[in-house]
Amino acid sequence: MPEIRNYTLNFGPQHPAAHGVLRLVLEMDGEVIARADPHIGLLHRGTEKLAETKPYNQSIGYMDRLDYMSMLCNEHGYVRAIERLLGIEAPIRAQYIRTMFDEITRLLNHLLWLGTHGLDVGAMTMFLYCFREREDLMDCYEAVSGARMHAAYYRPGGVYRDLPDQMPRYREERSKWHSEADFKRRNEARQGSLLDFIEDFTNRFPAYVDEYETLLTDNRIWKQRTVGIGVVSPERALQLGFSGPMIRGSGFAWDLRKKQPYAAYDLVDFDIPVGQNGDCYDRYLVRVEELRQSNRIVKQCVDWLRENPGPVMIDDHKIAPPPRAEMKGDMEALIHHFKLFTEGYCPPAGEVYSAVEAPKGEFGVYLISDGANKPYRVKVRAPGFAHLSAMDEMARGHMLADVVAIIGTMDIVFGEIDR
């Protein structure tokens, strides 16, 4: 009888199902995984080290690029850490705007996750549907910040500017690609303010989620690929440092938005979906339900924001820049502006760990200040890092094709894992 040895298979780092630059070294026993060893760091940019060399505010843009699928949630974690260090609190309207945009971000992230997870497992159509909705949400990003993805919209002390009164429209000029009727249809929801546009979206969105569910939830192939795959027991989920939908899929009703509320989460109404079996299918159900719940939160924020105008930034010009108009006539405002953008501000010495419920789980920022205008140390606790480290345990004993489903269910984005 010939000697049979395990076979080592290299997966990635340039594999479309690896969601970025994951290199997996898989030890195979036939088609069964005997050991999975993820090699990460191919996207390591040293964000934390770079943040040490820049004044606090200049690193906000780096936070977008960590988990580049949930940009504003990362910013929220970082900005909140600075705010707590400084001992300031953003005005209530800014808190609501943050809550709304955190949830829009969650929608963006989960839609991308749903689309690509579907694509990995073989449901091509999902991708097209999900990206259709993402387009509208990215337009919301663009309307407030000018950037479709990397917004840099949250600042210590509030948000950079108030919501626009006019939603940008498509320019109506005839082209060979779009007819006039096309323009009319595309601009229909954009006649009013940003809030009108978002409200229109929240009204349309639940029907879209139903559409996704008709495609997947009872789909036989989908269930064959996800039910019973990558099962994690509640005890192991705790041990493995899971958070977000990963721990909720295993049956823990743990959500920082409820348990340790921040921004305006204690003022809005929503439910936390919890799975039972801890497999890929349950995590899928949890995330789909989170889409509906996020939509609910966005709607409540829209209603509140309509009725309660007010400041969106604190009035302390040592931390927040003075309005431009004021700068033109007031010497003190000009000096404040100059000092703020050249040197920045010096928070008191100390350390703080601020965690937010990002779409992928607990996104934490551990910040140490020695009283300088730059952070002494920034440590980003990326949820995906802890999740991916469980790869070996989750994939062991599964087939090669299931590895793809497990990568998908972890919702991996390399920007945050490699930092």
Next chain:
Amino acid sequence: MAYQESRTGDARLDALAAAIDRHFKGTSYQLEFACGELTLITPAEGWHDRARTLRDHPDFHFDQLMDVSGVDFGAYGLSEWETETASSTGFGRGVDQGDSVATADPRRFASVYQLLSVTHNRRLRVRVHLDGTEPIIDSVVDLWSVANWFEREAFDLFGILYRGHPDLRRILTDYGFIGYPFRKDFPVSGHVEMRYDPEQQRVVYEPVSIEPRVLVPRVIRSDSRFGGDARDSAHA
């Protein structure tokens, strides 16, 4: 019951602080409270037992380890501009202060653990200071599985050694990387750069050609609004 002043202003954290005092009485530790968070500073000896108590004892039940991060305190409180004397001497160009890092400080490094108790819904930060020349500490992988990669990361970036770690390999840096990039005496631009050499038809490493420079100098201003000197509190 006698009126007792709250140490933290939060009943749950008060209970936690009291429990720590009760359990670790007579041993060396320090408890700090700032920004609504408790920090336990504990020596490297006996850390593993202490971690086990923190995880298992019903008073604590820190069932989740959210984060482990290395810290290099070697350049703590150093600035590139002296703001106090500047009005008489003027500012100079900010320069990189890589040389003045206190490399042999017995408290140079720290391994910082962020613990979370799902049961009691509270957090605790544990900071363990380590020697600058030989940073070594017990691994907690056997207590919290998630520590595996976190400790690998701290080893990779800071060179902190975790005794008893099953697989202490580099994780984030390149294959064959030399040095510990997140130490304060490691320049931001690194030591080597890489390019493709068409003659040798392979990738070659060379010393960096980038001049290190400082765009915004690091300054420390003691701000009267926050009280106290910035330099004396956290790195105690």
